[in-house]
Amino acid sequence: MSTREIYDQFHRHIRRLGDLRTASHVLEWDQETYMPPKGATARGQVLGTLAGLAHDQLTSDRLGRWIDEMLAASSELDERQRANVREVQRDRERARKLPRELVERLSLAASRGLEVWKHARETNRFALFAPELEKQVELQREVAEAYGYTGHPYDALLEGYEPGARVADLDPLFRELEEVLVPLVRAIQTSETPIDSSILRGDFPPERQKKFALEVIAAIGFDLDAGRVDVSAHPFCSGFAPQDVRLTTRFSPRDLRPAVFGLFHEAGHGLYEQGLEPSERGLPIGQAVSMGVHESQSRLWENVIGRSRPFWQRFFPRIESLFPMLFGRDMEDFYRAINAVEPSFIRVEADEVTYNLHIILRYQIEKALLSRELAVKDLPTAWNEKMRTLLGVTPPDDAQGVLQDVHWSMGAFGYFPTYALGNLYAAQIHRQAQLELPRLWSDIAAGRFAPLREWLREKVHRNGRRWLPRQLLKEITGEPPSAEFFCDYLRRKYGELYRLG
């Protein structure tokens, strides 16, 4: 067989693997949106079967032989093809390192962990969850050993969410962030011009929130003929194909922020998924490169754009017309209210400034658990101490503290840092967009989102997994990931909002 023919076989094989994963994504979406309660057990079994089949396809010897032959003749492939081979090879090597019995133990521990965590959070009993969490930490250590690492064992887990990211890079990045954020939050809290958020308290009928949010996400370019919005307890975005991207949200009748900004956020993810190259569907070049870069797209639309003054110059008249609460109010009051900064207990409700402190806390704890510097039994104390140091608040109970996130219960260690990376990438990418699109803000104030969207499509979405995240940032902005742009962005925006010195 010629290298070309081998590539075609490889392409079909990986495409089918992608189809299996898409099937899982549809089933998971349904599980979170419409599945009746008693369907959970059978659904878990079906998902297990699909995951097993996908694992078999990825680790098959046949695929290994094709990859070896193509690597030996890689000059006969073009750049996209080489990137697809390289990334499948990366996925395959990683998948082969986990023994099947460990995969099965992980899956069992995840479903059990999730159940116990739900119960523990509801009843505010960390002691209930502790034994499960201990098991998870043990398992994650085992996973890290199986994958292998040269620096910190945490590197082996990070790799699953942010390829190429290492503790040695994140430590200084997060240290810098902490050094900027802690005093910034303090300055905001002692500002002489605090923000009055009362404009956001009132009656916001969910149907109108939905109408407004759908109008906005359509305006920024989320194609509602190639996607849709449903309701789920935990909002998410799932791309089944660039032509079929599902967003979910949840509505609070007394607060429009969760649904409206939640949908801006998910639509940012959705634009990434809709912007992937359709002809490469299922192949690495047709996939999002990392959770961090994914999060950069959601945070860019949710915060950098969606919480900006020019954006609301465009949309305030519309939202004012939909909610009697807002009739005749001053846009500036609304703009200030949606940007109020206030240290709080719950990560998913945190503002732009305090959000990354919640992540730094989790990052430090995950590393310490993994390296045995912290024992699970000491976790609530460690959590509350760090909350005090970083945010100056103490959760009233564990349900609003260490028990608040689902991630650990399912064994998702190494995921949290990608949320902070997303914020940093968003600021860095957006700064570059401003340089290359000088009319960016006036376009946004006029409701013209195509220039930014198409710029992101070209610079980020279309490249898929062509480069690792670090290299992608360099290609786009000329510099590796840095905290500088995000800190500049916050200092400028919140310096003005809170009239800081």
Place this chain on the structure above:
Amino acid sequence: MSTREIYDQFHRHIRRLGDLRTASHVLEWDQETYMPPKGATARGQVLGTLAGLAHDQLTSDRLGRWIDEMLAASSELDERQRANVREVQRDRERARKLPRELVERLSLAASRGLEVWKHARETNRFALFAPELEKQVELQREVAEAYGYTGHPYDALLEGYEPGARVADLDPLFRELEEVLVPLVRAIQTSETPIDSSILRGDFPPERQKKFALEVIAAIGFDLDAGRVDVSAHPFCSGFAPQDVRLTTRFSPRDLRPAVFGLFHEAGHGLYEQGLEPSERGLPIGQAVSMGVHESQSRLWENVIGRSRPFWQRFFPRIESLFPMLFGRDMEDFYRAINAVEPSFIRVEADEVTYNLHIILRYQIEKALLSRELAVKDLPTAWNEKMRTLLGVTPPDDAQGVLQDVHWSMGAFGYFPTYALGNLYAAQIHRQAQLELPRLWSDIAAGRFAPLREWLREKVHRNGRRWLPRQLLKEITGEPPSAEFFCDYLRRKYGELYRLG
């Protein structure tokens, strides 16, 4: 390996195959309910991959060896296990006759056909659909040749929906039906006591229709924690597991019949799916035996029970309280109106008496298309002529004629006869239920549905594919399928309603 161990391997293998099929069912359900329009192409590809993988699992040599070994030592298996082996063997032999590439072409043609048909029906343009339909007919001929047959090529397709059914049996059954139904319809049309249906014309808000229908299906025993109801253009039931059964319906604001009786119908299917043995999920004993038997369950609840006088003695006060239209009206007028017989264009809206004539028309056309006695281009003319002969009416356009059904667009040839068989089986099974449950009608008038439901569960649902449909009917009623019970049922019910001689 002992036979017991071989059976365990076989069981796991077939369970995984069932999981792949369930994944396809979820994706198909989503395609009909929530998928955005542009998602169709990618969805077709994913379904093609799943169908191909399921095909591989079913035709694998390993499975063949296990089956051979178990058949050679079948005395070591119990009756359920033997039935599972026998039925998997049946499915496998059939599947091995279809080359994998034909399976994938069928799946692709189905997704594409469905999209084109939707558009053609909406715009009333048969010409748009004709090329797809020609492709489908060609494919179905290819399929029939691949499966092989001894009588009519149509037998090869029928087998996929009603195992064991043959043209040689259906021809006389349907001839007898036609000979009874055509004069019965004529007698009803010339009856001196016609039915006044004006009570059903009015304003029936969909939300209240839904409320009422959900109350009723919950009362008859459809578990809404193990199932749900959504909206789709073409109502259907899909069972992902006995604990997760999806029904769909559609609402007409001026007519409660499509949604209300549609949901009684789908709930009949749903009770069958929820009544399957959960421990045998994915295995033949845990599967519905045929489309005809499935339809017997839906028609039994929709018509024999749902359009009976005792049923409305129970539910008329409730429906009266929900719709101002019905306040203070006479239940007897309502009962008569929902049983009005009137030849019409649309199969799914047809009454009990004319319904099977719509099926006979489709059965004759499918046979003729397959044997090349009829060309696709002549289909609208042939359709309208047969409508005149059988029902005495002519559709005003193709959307209400030849384009009305989804089946052909997806390549489902041989499916229609199972609807008529379902009506016959329903009457035959219900006659037996009346013999064994002497209080059946008084129970229903009192809202006690458990005795009939549990009887059906024991006699029909729990058996899964233990016997072929013909044998199942014999086991339950002592007689093979016959048109006699259905014709008796109609003559008695409509003789009284229309005061026929």
